[in-house]
Amino acid sequence: MKNFDAIFNPKSIAIIGASNTEGKVGYSIMKNLMSFEGRLYPINPKYDEIFGLKCYKSILDVDDEVDLAVIVVPAQAVPKVMEECGEKGVKGAVIISAGFSEVGNCGLEEEVKKIIKKYNIATIGPNCLGIMNTYNNLNATFGKIFPNKGNISIISQSGAVLTAILDISPLLNLGFSKIISIGNKIDVQESDLMEYLMSDETIEVVVLYIEGIKDRGFLNAVKKLSKVKPIIALKSGRTEEGSKAVSSHTGSLAGSDEIYSAAFKEGGILRAETFEELVNLMHIFSTQPLMESNEIGIVTNAGGFGVMATDMCEKYGIKLANFEEKTKEKLRKKLPKTATISNPLDIIGDADTERYKNAISSLMEDKNVNGLLIILTPQEMTKPLEVAEEIVKLKSNKKPIVTSFVGGVSIKGAKSYLRKNGIPSYITPESGVEALSYLYKYSKMKTKEDWDEYLEKVKEEFEEIKNNNKETIEKLFANLNEYTAKKFLELHGIKIPRGYIAKNKEEAIRYAKELDRFVMKIVSPNIMHKSDAGCVVINPDDVGEAFETIINNAKKYFEDNEIEGIIEGVLIEEFVDGLEIIIGGKRDDIFGPVVMTGLGGVFVEVLKDVSFGIYPITKEYAYEMLKSLKSYKILEGVRGRPKRDIESVVDLIVKLGVIMELYDEIKEIDMNPVFVKEDGKGCCVGDALIILKK
């Protein structure tokens, strides 16, 4: 692990580019660092003294060990000062200076990278706001706000987004521990930090703002961290237009959003869709316990808002708990007769503090209620602040409570009181339901396995197959076409139709006799759409004639009518059918092997109904991939149609993941269609295409 202690818990800090001039970044940083409890060494050849401290011409002049260098000199000067830092034996650096790859100066960035490597300096930035650690009053940023101590850590790829969060935090009473503006990520990546944050006991929630990930270690690192601490991420650049803006913004290449979503899902990251959601989730995760089941109770003094919250429950996978009998009895005694004892519990417009208290305490004790949403609107009899006080008294570390006091002037005070006392207060009941749903979502995510025995077994088997068939595989890869691609898959125990390549009419006739129903198709890597080219014939009466037709159509397909060397022959293959699905593999620059699946035909073509998984894909995750398809119901069998062999599809997804992992030379695989048979009868690859890296 990189020396993060030098960065977050230094005993001495050099500020290279410190300044006495207000308005300069080097001034703001000095000012912010003055509250730091360790030793400070401003470095600037122009000054003798800064903020009352002795100022040095160079870090080499400092007669003390320096743990951390904070660098704010112009970009061009950074290599020189970093070199000096290296000589001085500095262990950590935060390069604030901008003017590197984000404006196209990639050469300069490379130069600095070499120095970092040479001296092994843990370096954050360049082009960043800096870092903070509230637990030792370390504010190595040029921002205005130093937040309260707390359990949240943020890693942000944008200084402005970070600043906005810090600016909001006093209003919501959010507290932080380590804060990192990560900048261009010349050295320290998100994954390095994950490892460090894992063991930091002050941190209970990790927040990421991401524009683009650069390191392949990311997925592994978040998988480990998310098992112990919730990670909430906002990633911008979803749409194509958005991605364009990212590139011009930080020079970071945004990957395809679907793959990010898959990575977040597999990594156990909770993805916030908007900035507002990000803040809402920080609020609940930093203050409330998790929710193991999805059944909640709602208390409201306004039926309408109860209904709106209920509307949202379905959207977010939340259920309204059935209250226990004893709860109902308690409520019947305490509530007016006109109140219906149901969930949402409408305690009616004239509800006073006492009624709120009774309702909430009853629900807190109810075993069927796993979380509470308390809604209040300003009514004649309602005293918002008093109700808030009761809620704070009833808060527990066993059961999450969120509130939505809907209104403005009348509930302002109550809202801040709640927030000050660790109870999230949302603008609308809808946000409350959404936030609770994430607590539940995380509870489920953190128990998910990243690896299973089956995956292990497949990997071992496939490794052996790879080792024992080196020559065969080499030969197949040297001459890839539908037939050889399928043979490659068959070698790994994947079912393909029985088939033979006929080089001439006579062979075709002979092979056809061995099969019951069969398909004849041209074998040529150069003909992409075989059917359209007239090169597929199903079960012809005259096999010889069909052979000739196919060969002739293939000739017509090429401009020069020349097929010598680009046609392998005609594949005579057992006819197979079943529900058509697509399973494909590709290699993502950042996340590595990716498997995609979706149902054939309109589902993929028109509705883009596909899902992605990143290696390692467990059986559990492969199931999830299928279940997340809108068309999943078709696999399960709808309206009298048979259930399909889902298990065999899951198996194939897992296997393709392992194949992509083991055979690095493969760029893409398409199994399209795969025919899925009825439950228990497996599936069979109808057509396959393998593309190798160049």
Add this chain to the structure above:
Amino acid sequence: MKNFDAIFNPKSIAIIGASNTEGKVGYSIMKNLMSFEGRLYPINPKYDEIFGLKCYKSILDVDDEVDLAVIVVPAQAVPKVMEECGEKGVKGAVIISAGFSEVGNCGLEEEVKKIIKKYNIATIGPNCLGIMNTYNNLNATFGKIFPNKGNISIISQSGAVLTAILDISPLLNLGFSKIISIGNKIDVQESDLMEYLMSDETIEVVVLYIEGIKDRGFLNAVKKLSKVKPIIALKSGRTEEGSKAVSSHTGSLAGSDEIYSAAFKEGGILRAETFEELVNLMHIFSTQPLMESNEIGIVTNAGGFGVMATDMCEKYGIKLANFEEKTKEKLRKKLPKTATISNPLDIIGDADTERYKNAISSLMEDKNVNGLLIILTPQEMTKPLEVAEEIVKLKSNKKPIVTSFVGGVSIKGAKSYLRKNGIPSYITPESGVEALSYLYKYSKMKTKEDWDEYLEKVKEEFEEIKNNNKETIEKLFANLNEYTAKKFLELHGIKIPRGYIAKNKEEAIRYAKELDRFVMKIVSPNIMHKSDAGCVVINPDDVGEAFETIINNAKKYFEDNEIEGIIEGVLIEEFVDGLEIIIGGKRDDIFGPVVMTGLGGVFVEVLKDVSFGIYPITKEYAYEMLKSLKSYKILEGVRGRPKRDIESVVDLIVKLGVIMELYDEIKEIDMNPVFVKEDGKGCCVGDALIILKK
């Protein structure tokens, strides 16, 4: 039109149930009404004086004309006092009292209804908060807040939702004109009010909170009003769970949410999805001009938020404008060299007030920019309040501006300044984009036709057909089955396959000879799934045998093997194919004739991909119905498949709407499948089912 002037502009008001006791509703109302500029008459046999005014035992004792009665007596006493109001000649009433249909006392409500009819009293409520008119200081509610004068009118079915909005309004500087808590809608319905609000010049935006609509006039009324004033509606009770909660809340029956959505769409209503969205939309519509085109400009000092806003643009159908050349030139001169001149316009983290001013004014003058989103995060150089002041100076009634100052403590003052000066300030850039998109959406909606010549023509034609074929239709309806249902459609010029009913083998053989390819199916209203019952045969070699098989299978279908009287024969019908779609009609209790359409097979069954229209359905709207289908692309022809005859489907939808309108005896029609042929070749009804009202 009802006498709404008596309600909103009364000269004299009687408060029946007025009280001197604090805490009572009758007290709060008296207190609120004291600022009213007309004459007040408190009525309560218990008091001689209330709030210094003479109190009367009965309204009949008042020696003056009374325009409006506000009634707060217990529910049981309401009929008596309403009767007295009638005798007194009161023209308008607001019944605040609860305890009617919402708690099951429907009889009591009916009783009051009769009195209202007898005396023709325009009555709002019961079970409501009351009404307000800010323009004459009329506050006939028991709420705490009387809002500022302004251009918004609210009609709310929930007092609490209304209260919450009013409570928020000072923070956002929202101003109101007429405010109506509509309660159980015993007399005055939303539609009545629409008509009244239309001509009220103080009102520019109408807001509805709806739990359930009761009157059929609603759609027509909103269609008219939305042409001149934007209507924003929040409807709760979307999901089944939600609907359940509605029923127990106000006793109002929530209709199916899809039909509400269709009604809102056709009625030109902007539907807010959440309470937060409702408030956001009130904010923009009450302060900003409309946006005729969907191209906006974004100015930001934080790249990350620019990207997030861009991400949202696609979601909401908003485009980023290409700036004019002269704008680019201006910007190049005024912005630092490191700023890229593109949209979003990132004026970089060190942007000061001057830079904001230059960027905004340039974009305000750009013809390609139809609306502006200004994003600000609290940075070192940024002075939020100063920027806010510049924005207010640059505001125009030609081009909408919204802002999103993202942060908390640093931007609080600037936010209120913006709001005070009529510029919406949203929590996040995403909400800003969303709000702008609604301005554009409304611009498009208000120019939509509700009626077209074609619809007129079809209606006239069908009326004639109906009149000229009374007997035929009566006969067909007396004996409805697939064959007669199709004949009924054919009578209206709808294409069905050529076909005959064979009563015996010989007839079957004879008819089959007349057709090229054909289908044979049983004709019996008692066999729902003909194929499953083995009662459909396609193009058999031996027609006689097929006839017998069908008849035998039909016998087996019934337990007693008896088909006498329930089988009409076997339909021998020309074989038709094409893309299968479904078009159906039903009659909604509230909105009347509804037409549904969707693509056949998995699209309807698995994905529930259907859309609805309510009569009158114009060609334009029928197109929209089709275009809103996820599977619409299939009709357009995807991946080499042919474009289908969309025009003919549109025609069929329009016609089915008219049929449902003209034939009130029809409860439901299913045309399933309709075979849609290639473009220009029309469509043909494959099967039809008509169900009459009992």
